[in-house]
Each structure stands twice: as C-alpha cells, then as structure tokens.
Amino acid sequence: MTSNSDAARLLGTRIREERQRFAINQMELAELAGLHFTNLGKIERGQANPSLHTILRIAGALNLNPAVLIDGMTPDMLPERPHKVTVADLIRARETGGTS
Template sequence: MNVMSAPHSEAARILGSRIREHRLAIQVSQMDLADLASMHFTNLGKIERGEANPSLTTIVRIAVALDTDPGKLVAGIAGDDLPDRSHRVTAADLIRERQKGNS
C-alpha cells in the first residue's frame, strides 16, 4: 500500500517544490545536492516533498549548493501558507491592544 503523507504546510510544500525545481534544472541528484549542502539525502527528500520545515541554516546551505539566493526559495511565502493556528495575533494587533490599555 502506497500512502503519501500530506505536506506539513503549504509553506513547506512551496519551498520543497522550488528546491526540487532548481535541483532538476541544474541536473543534480538528491544525493549530490544533499552532499553539497552537508545533509542526509533522506532529509532533503522530506524537504522537497514538503514533509519537513528546514531551519534557516539548512535553507541557506541548500541555496548555496544550488547557486541561488535563499530569498528566491522563500519569496512570496506568507503567513497564510503556514498551518492554521487557533490564535493568530500580529505585531500590529498587539500594539493596538496595548494602546487601548494605555488610553
């Protein structure tokens, strides 16, 4: 039985897809890219499938290995692409509430 896991989040899926596209465009295997990025190829596979949320360090290592700017890999990913949270507050919301309390 072949069961594919759902992406961790839309953000993880987008990032993984972009990494895979860059890797395929330069015709590098997952094994080689993982080696160049100093990581295990199974972890790279999870990232490409959107099943993992890599650290900033990992994103930068992958970008360097792909000879691209890390910003290109994460451009346009927004809060709406993150998993739903029961309580989502922005900095603007916090400031507004604090100002109400000081009035």
C-alpha cells in the same frame, strides 16, 4: 516528523525545481549541501520542516539567495498558527485602551 504544511510543500517544490534546472540529482545536491539525500528527499516532498541552517546550506549549494526559496510565504501557510494577532493589532489595541 511529517510537516505537510503549504509552506513546506512550496519550499520543497522550489528546491526541486532549482535542482532540476541544474540537472543534478538529489544525491548530488545533498552532497553539496552537506545533507543526507533522504533528508533532502523529505524536504523536497514537503514532509520535513528544515532548520534555517539547512535552508541556507541548500541555497548556498544552489548558488541562490535563500530569500528566493521563501519569497511570498506567509504565516497563514502554517498548519497551526497559535495567534492570528500581529504586532500592529497589539499596538492598535494599546492605543485605544484595549488589551490583547
């Protein structure tokens, strides 16, 4: 499955930069994270949407707080966001008598 979202590309770039900072290759990081290297390659290229567990495995292997990998990302970086309404918008609508 091809993700190609801005969020997936940014996550992949951050993982690749951290991996390169340690001067290790994809096979080495994949081994440390318990992943197949082809899956790691897809993640680094922004072509995969890794699960929370996979993100945590990669962050753990890099000895990194996983928040560093997703810092600053927003729902607007996703390709298809079904609702642009937030919980604040919903509460505001309830308070003014409107429905959403």
